[in-house]
Amino acid sequence: MRNKKKTTIKDIASVLNISPAAVSKALNDDSRISAKTKEAVKKVAKDLNYQPNHLASALRKGKSNLVGVIVPRTNSNFFSSVIQNIEEVLNKEGYNIIITQSNESYKKECSNIDTLLFTQVDGIIASMANETVKLDYFEKVKSKGIPLILFDRGENDLNVDYIGINDYDSSHMIVEHLVQQGCKRIAHIGGYRHTRIFNNRIRGYIDAIKKHHLPLDEALLIESSLTIEDGREKMTQLLALENRPDAVYVAGDYAALGSLQVLNENNINIPNDIALVGFGNEPFTSMVTPTISSIDQHSTEIGKQAALTFLERVNNPEIKQTLNKKILDAELIVRDSSNVKK
């Protein structure tokens, strides 16, 4: 560490015995300062290793060209692909992004928001933590008057821009597919109901089950944190039922992977004894044995749309913050885990 304390404009001013304002003007080539003084100031600045503070300048201008991104975790192909696409669009427009992760914790998410506001981001693009039910911190972002765009896990009550897929329809698509495969007792390992996307998947599942006059059994509808471990636990729970399901639709690929492990360990034939469908189209779904059918969430399109929505907002601040909701159609990728051979 060469200089423990940073050189400030004041230090330069005191060496030359002029005012800090004059130093600042000289460094910015202000015409009110003589060429001689400018030269002297720049020499002292160099001698003292003065580093101009760009952030202070951004604070004055009110623009940092930074966009903050909050995701539940980076270690998910869906989220990292969304980030990748946000970054590609925004980099071209001169914005850099900084990423924080909530680890599905509300407290951590609040701290992420504080950190991003602290760094003077020009906007925030976020997907909410599983735990989040209170929206006070997101309201804080809104009250700052910077664009807030939510994706995947959003919340209508906030009345901000949102981009996601049609979760309700996705569940219909999955149940429809399983019925076509001959499945008659379809279980759902779902996410937490207080998260809108998971609630929509659950609602879609229930309505599709009713539509096809299949049994709507309470024991077949389970809420889960959707981790690998919890997927294992919930599948074990389903296998313990006297009347087992012949298909399980899991609302997340990681939990679907845990479920698959338990089925394989118990020598249960997938898909003939129990068919399995996941959600998210994580790359490992096509690597495991059997490969897992899953819903593709269009991460590329979601990332691009989120970035474009931010640009639209930041370039047109006069447009009132009315809800801009973009809902994309999802796609079911059928693989071995639900391809029943009769």
Place this chain on the structure above:
Amino acid sequence: MRNKKKTTIKDIASVLNISPAAVSKALNDDSRISAKTKEAVKKVAKDLNYQPNHLASALRKGKSNLVGVIVPRTNSNFFSSVIQNIEEVLNKEGYNIIITQSNESYKKECSNIDTLLFTQVDGIIASMANETVKLDYFEKVKSKGIPLILFDRGENDLNVDYIGINDYDSSHMIVEHLVQQGCKRIAHIGGYRHTRIFNNRIRGYIDAIKKHHLPLDEALLIESSLTIEDGREKMTQLLALENRPDAVYVAGDYAALGSLQVLNENNINIPNDIALVGFGNEPFTSMVTPTISSIDQHSTEIGKQAALTFLERVNNPEIKQTLNKKILDAELIVRDSSNVKK
């Protein structure tokens, strides 16, 4: 947007016809300001929706309690696990972390460094992009006098703290293991030589091959970008050889996965025809068929050590920046892809 322009201390000062300095003192409960004035200032601040600027205050104090992390990509279990562990240690000490990714691009990495310096981070923990050969931007961090800690992909020439595993020994371990399995013609799909860790793996491979008096054939040593696609390409290249290898050691798990796909597609028996070993112990190595042997890089320990080294530096700025190098021993996890049944 309720207030397009933020309320400043000057606005409050002009409403009350007092000096901005007096407003600032009042807001900070300075004893030199009367209770009556303080009350008036706080009322006007509230009425105008004044938001105190914590960043400006951090600028004055010279401390943001932020640590910047730069990784080649977040979509890797190794890097996201390191980040997770850095975060756990630093959160407890009151630091928040912000993450940027270089996508293996030197230009992007430079922009990441600028972004992090802009946000006034108290330190940077980084793993270098594949492309990086010029170290000018990392020198810039050093010249700012804030701690810079490198992990995994570091560079001794920078003379900063570094935490990583013993790559040279890891290669020895792998070659040793393959020799024990009866392999006699061992190829290496390595990373770029200009990246020290990959160069160390290549040196380790060459020395181990010599030690065991095996053929050191130029055609068996290939440099790669280590993506899945490139792993496919390089394995295809090896299969086209007249004299094929009976084992391939790939310097990264993603490329090992691409290699495995090509072997499976060509109905080559793994490990009996060709044994395969990867590097990184990504979770998918234990999910695919056959499971892939790999080197565990101790991401938990690397993350913790990187965070602890930052804390040591930031809490003891008087200690000179001499190189603190922590090299951990790696571990080989043997799975089906190299478990030759004779």
